[in-house]
Amino acid sequence: MEWNIERFDILNNRLEQDHRGIKSRYRSMKGFKKPESAERFCQAYDEQRDFFNHRRWHKDRKGARWRRVDFVSKFYQLKGKFTNRQLVWRQSEIGV
Incomplete structure (x- = not known):
């Protein structure tokens, strides 16, 4: 019996598995129009994923x-941070 090692490397590649979330979001948005908006989205996405997935990285059982x-406690903590700061939503200027 022979093992195809290369195939298992693809299945176990953590970077590929980690990229799925961004890929699914990217497809629904049909891409970003500016590199700055892509950078802003990826940074926010990574921060919230790390915030809520503490268990995965620290082997918390x-x-x-x-x-x-x-x-729930982390959600309300994060919500409090956003509501205490008066965030301004900047919409893109489409058709202007």
Whole structure:
């Protein structure tokens, strides 16, 4: 029995697996019009993913109930940060 090592390298490539979230978001947006907006989106996406996926990187083995409690508390913590700062939404100038 022979093993095809190259095929397993593709399946286990963490970078490829990690890129799926950005890829799915990118497809629905049909690409970015400016590199600055792509950079801004990717930075925000990475920050929120790291914020909510602490368990994956720190090998935290909590039960589902405690993960839900952590998620809700982190969500409200993040929501508080956004509501305390008066963020200004800048829309793109389409058709102007």
